[in-house]
Amino acid sequence: MNAYRPVILIPCYDHGETIPALLDALESVGLPVLIIDDGSGPETARLLSEERHRDGIEILTLPKNNGKGAAVMAGFRRAAERGFSHGIQVDADGQHDLEALPELLRLSQKYPTDLISGKPRYDESIPKARHYGRYITHIWVWIETLSLHITDSMCGFRAYPLPETLATIERKAPGQRMDFDTEIMVHIYWAGCGVRFLDVGVIYPENGISHFDVRRDNVRISLMHTRLFFGMLPRIPKLLIRNFQRNIHWSAYTEKGSVLGMKTLLAAYSIFGIRVFEALMSLVMVYYHATRKQARSASNEYLNQLKTYAAAHQKPLPQNLTPFRHFLSFGRSMLDKIAGWRGDWTMENVTLHGLDTYAPYLEKKQGVVVLGAHLGNLELFRALSIQCPELKINALIFTENAARFNAVMRAVNPASGLNLIQVKDMRPEVAMNLKEKLDQGEMVVIMGDRTSVSKEKRVVYADFLGRPAPFPQGAFILASVLNVPTFLCFGLRGGTKYKPHFELYVEPFRESMTLDRSRRMEALAEIVQAYAERLNYYALKAPLQWYNFFNFWELDDGDKNE
Amino acid sequence: MDALHTEVKELIINSLNLEDITADDIVASEPLFGEGLGLDSIDALELGLAIKKQYNIIIDSDDPKIREHFESVANLAAYIASHQAE
Numbered sequence: 001m002n003a004y005r006p007v008i009l010i011p012c013y014d015h016g017e018t019i020p021a022l023l024d025a026l027e028s029v030g031l032p033v034l035i036i037d038d039g040s041g042p043e044t045a046r047l048l049s050e051e052r053h054r055d056g057i058e059i060l061t062l063p064k065n066n067g068k069g070a071a072v073m074a075g076f077r078r079a080a081e082r083g084f085s086h087g088i089q090v091d092a093d094g095q096h097d098l099e100a101l102p103e104l105l106r107l108s109q110k111y112p113t114d115l116i117s118g119k120p121r122y123d124e125s126i127p128k129a130r131h132y133g134r135y136i137t138h139i140w141v142w143i144e145t146l147s148l149h150i151t152d153s154m155c156g157f158r159a160y161p162l163p164e165t166l167a168t169i170e171r172k173a174p175g176q177r178m179d180f181d182t183e184i185m186v187h188i189y190w191a192g193c194g195v196r197f198l199d200v201g202v203i204y205p206e207n208g209i210s211h212f213d214v215r216r217d218n219v220r221i222s223l224m225h226t227r228l229f230f231g232m233l234p235r236i237p238k239l240l241i242r243n244f245q246r247n248i249h250w251s252a253y254t255e256k257g258s259v260l261g262m263k264t265l266l267a268a269y270s271i272f273g274i275r276v277f278e279a280l281m282s283l284v285m286v287y288y289h290a291t292r293k294q295a296r297s298a299s300n301e302y303l304n305q306l307k308t309y310a311a312a313h314q315k316p317l318p319q320n321l322t323p324f325r326h327f328l329s330f331g332r333s334m335l336d337k338i339a340g341w342r343g344d345w346t347m348e349n350v351t352l353h354g355l356d357t358y359a360p361y362l363e364k365k366q367g368v369v370v371l372g373a374h375l376g377n378l379e380l381f382r383a384l385s386i387q388c389p390e391l392k393i394n395a396l397i398f399t400e401n402a403a404r405f406n407a408v409m410r411a412v413n414p415a416s417g418l419n420l421i422q423v424k425d426m427r428p429e430v431a432m433n434l435k436e437k438l439d440q441g442e443m444v445v446i447m448g449d450r451t452s453v454s455k456e457k458r459v460v461y462a463d464f465l466g467r468p469a470p471f472p473q474g475a476f477i478l479a480s481v482l483n484v485p486t487f488l489c490f491g492l493r494g495g496t497k498y499k500p501h502f503e504l505y506v507e508p509f510r511e512s513m514t515l516d517r518s519r520r521m522e523a524l525a526e527i528v529q530a531y532a533e534r535l536n537y538y539a540l541k542a543p544l545q546w547y548n549f550f551n552f553w554e555l556d557d558g559d560k561n562e
Numbered sequence: 563m564d565a566l567h568t569e570v571k572e573l574i575i576n577s578l579n580l581e582d583i584t585a586d587d588i589v590a591s592e593p594l595f596g597e598g599l600g601l602d603s604i605d606a607l608e609l610g611l612a613i614k615k616q617y618n619i620i621i622d623s624d625d626p627k628i629r630e631h632f633e634s635v636a637n638l639a640a641y642i643a644s645h646q647a648e
Contacts, residue, residue, distance in 0.1 A: 426603065428610025429621040429628050435611050436620055481607045515604065517579055 004109045006086040006159065007079045008033045011071035015092035016044030022094050023051055029101055031088070032056040036075045039065035068156075069180025073169060080162045085112070087160045096157040097201030107196055108159035115165070115188045118157030118200035137182060137221070139267040144186050144228040146239040150195055153182040157200050164193050172231075178217045179224035186228050190235055192242075240287045266338055266412065274335070274498050281331040289324045295549040299323035302465075302552060306543055309466040315540050329493075329544040333377045336493065336500065340383030341413035345500070347384055354506040358487060362390065367438025369479045369486045371509060373449040373535055374547040376492040379409075381504055382445070386415055392442040394419040396434070396478075426474040431481055438484050445489070448475045448531050450548060459555065460525050462532035465539065469553045471528045480513035480527070488534050492542040505538070566639045574635070577612035578605050590635040598634075606632060613638070619645045 008031050012019060019035070026033060037048055039062050048059055060078050062071060072089060079087050086108055090096055100118060107116045141153045158181075165184070168191050174183035189195050232239070269277040289296060303321050310317045339345045361368050370393075372378045378395075385393050397406070397420055409416040421444075423430045434444050448471065459470035479486050486509040495501030509531070515523045539546055571585040574594070578601065592598040595606065609632070613619055619642065621628055631641040 423623070426607065427628065428606045428632060429623050429625070431607040432610045432614045432620045433623065435614055477604050478607065481604065481611060483611075520604065 004086065004112060005084045006031055006088050006105060006108065007082070007084040009072060009075040009079065009087045009089045010035045010092050011038055011068050011075065011089070012036065012040060012044065012048070012092040013038040013065060013068070013071070014040045014044050016040065016047030018094045019044075019047060019051060019092060022090070022092065023054060023057070025094075025098050026090075026101075027054075029098075029105075032084075033058070034075055034079055035059045035092075036071040036078075037061045038068070038071040039063065067175075067177030067180070069174060069178075069184070070176040072180060073174075073176075076160065076162060076166055076169070080166055085162055087162055087165070089156055089158045089160065091156040095202050096155075097203070100157070100198060100200040103198050104157070104159050104200075107198060108161070111194060111196060113161050113164055114194035114196050115161065115185060116159040116196045116198065117152065117185065118155040118202075119152040119197040120155050120202040121199045137225075139271070140225045140228070141182065141186060143267055143271075144225070144232045145189050146232065146236065147189075147242070150185060150189060151197055153185045155200065155202070156181055157202075161193070164188065164191065167191070168193075175220065175224050177220060179220050182221075183224050183228065186231075190231070190239075236283060237287075240284070269335060269338060270342075274339075277335055278332075278497065281335065282328060285324065285327040285331050289327050292549075295327075296323045298549050298551050299326045302326075302546060302548075303543070305465045305467060305553070306539065309536075310540065312466065317540070317543060321543055326544050326546075330547055330549070332497075332500075333380075333493070333545065333547060336377055336502075337379045337383065337409065338412050340380040341409055341416050343413075345380065345384065345502070347387060349495075349500065350381075350384065350502045350504055352504050352506070355504075357508045358506050361485060362441075365441030367441050367484050368443055369438070369482055369484055370443055370445045370489045370506075371448040371475070371479060371486060371531055372445050372489050373447060373538075375449070375535060375538055376490050376542060376545045377502070378445060378489060378491050380502065381489075381491045383413070383416065386418075392419065392437075392440075393445060394421055394434070394437050394442055395445045396421045396423060396430075396447075426478055431478060434478070435482055438482060444482070446475045446479055448472070448479075448528075449535060460521075460528045462525065462529040464532045464536055464552070467553050469532070470555050471532065473524060476513075476524055476527055476531070477515065480515050480524075483512060483514075486510045486513065488531070490534075490538045492538065492545055507534070509534075563639065563643070566643060567635055570635050570639050570642070573612055573616060574599075574601075574609060577608055588635060590639070593634055594632065594638075613642065617642050617645065 008026060008029075010019075010022070010033065012035050023033065033054075033056060035048060035051075035057065037045065037059055040048070045061075051057060052059060058078075060074060062074060072087075075089075076087050088101075088104065088108070090098075090101075096118060104116055104118065108114070137153060138151075141150050142148055165188065168184070168187050171191075172187055174180055174187060185195060268280050300323055303323065303326065307317065307321065309315070336345065358368070382393050382395060385391050406417060406420060421430075421433065437444055450472065458473040460473050460476070461468040462471055463469070488505075488507050488509045490505045492503050492505070493500050494503055510527070513523075513527055567590045568585055571588045571590075574580065574588065575583055575585065583599075588599060594609075595601045595603075601609070610621070621631065621641075625631075631637055
């Protein structure tokens with residue numbers, strides 16, 4: 001391997017004023033510097049020529065102004081000619097905090113074929129419009145790379161590996177101007193090179209010159225994203241494989257694994273709407289289906305159990321119950337959550353069943369516990385419930401995985417974070433807290449069906465689809481000690497693919513559940529069995545809306561997720 | 563403090579329906595859970611709720627010493643007393 005020989009590249013167009021200070025600051029690093037004068041006016045040309053005397057400086061003067069991208073690329077070629085291995089790009093206006101330079105060099109030497117980029121840590125001097133502009137670009141880049149890996153694509157503080165970069169440029173010339181930084185990074189990522197980030201302080205200098213022409217450059221940037229979007233399409237399989245090779249475990253499955261996909265899908269949905277979302281989501285699910293062996297076999301296990309049970313009890317089932325369609329249904333439920341929090345689905349898309357059984361409790365402000373399940377989509381109803389101010393729904397979340405999912409939801413609607421009660425364990429303070437909410441007449445939703453993710457060891461077995469399955473004790477014990485009326489609630493999706501209609505079933509479960517010391521376990525087993533029977537009933541109604549993608553009938557030993 | 567100890571003991575006995583036990587059987591400094599009195603996690607929940615009801619106290623979930631507060635009658639009483647003082 002060739003030696004590590006970096007050179008600092010400074011594209012400069014009429015930034016003469018800031019150059020001397022920048023060069024002074026760079027002197028301590030002791031690296032050769034290549035300034036690319038991008039056809040600057042006489043003033044800057046004069047200032048630059050005054051710097052020629054410095055050690056290790058070369059000034060490459062381009063005959064006319066072609067834009068930052070063109071200047072940097074000219075710098076790459078010149079640097080390669082001179083035998084340098086890496087081009088370290090620093091903006092001429094002095095906006096980058098050079099304290100990050102040693103770390104940039106260290107990373108680039110350590111990962112010589114990767115693009116290393118600064119990721120700005122802005123102070124408060126950033127103009128708002130630019131801040132939002134950056135966010136839109138983030139979303140685009142996530143789509144273009146089908147990944148959240150690139151967390152900043154606009155920072156001009158970078159270490160480029162020259163051979164890889166030049167090869168990429170030869171294949172496809174990126175934009176010459178403000179579109180350059182983003183486009184080259186996406187192309188380098190597409191080429192399979194690593195992209196790494198480090199934090200860098202950035203300030204917008206008060207008297208700095210920005211060459212950003214809002215109208216012209218925004219058009220340019222939109223065109224670039226259009227190019228990149230179409231460039232992404234044929235690369236979908238490759239990009240997806242790359243994502244999943246890197247860091248996805250569908251472990252602790254549904255929530256964690258889906259977040260990365262979800263953010264991308266969320267962006268796709270926000271920009272293009274439901275049809276494009278469906279198309280992309282189907283592709284993602286094709287991939288999941290092909291590669292998530294454990295989830296697929298869990299789905300198979302469930303569907304077979306369901307079919308066996310339905311046959312034995314002469315229950316009708318829809319045709320085509322396959323793991324793939326099961327996955328698709330899961331993908332759609334994610335969209336529904338997003339759409340619900342965005343306000344795209346409203347109460348008009350919902351039919352309520354049995355709400356009259358709850359109405360009296362609501363009226364006299366009697367708090368109730370609702371036992372839910374990962375069947376159908378209760379999150380959607382939580383989203384819709386914010387349209388009914390008198391109804392206050394608290395949801396108890398037992399897992400850490402849900403935290404990531406909730407972070408995505410908060411990006412859609414900050415209100416989604418309200419009334420989520422995150423707990424690791426069933427502890428006295430949790431009960432006290434919930435009781436407080438119930439005393440105020442609120443509703444507390446607890447999921448009664450999940451054992452795998454919480455690694456719950458304390459379980460109660462109850463028959464589900466004709467076979468004993470472990471249910472978490474914690475949920476039911478909590479519901480019983482809270483000593484308020486309990487309800488069951490299932491939100492199922494109907495309607496068509498693009499125009500869903502939801503059915504929300506509410507039914508009273510127990511007026512009170514007491515676990516007498518003398519026969520606690522029997523009492524608990526009775527309660528759980530009654531719950532499992534209703535779960536059974538609704539699972540037959542909407543078989544593909546069962547979102548527990550782990551073997552439901554076996555206790556996870558807690559190691560399988562690795 | 564002794565009065566509060568007795569009060570907490572009574573609260574434990576009544577809220578958990580410990581029929582065969584009297585306040586005198588409970589040693590204030592001994593662990594309530596596991597060994598000692600041998601209460602379990604369900605009892606812990608019930609006890610938490612009983613304390614909330616009687617003293618109108620809610621323990622902050624971020625309080626790192628929750629486990630300690632529930633360790634013994636003495637600790638519980640101290641916690642309740644500190645709250646009542648506020």
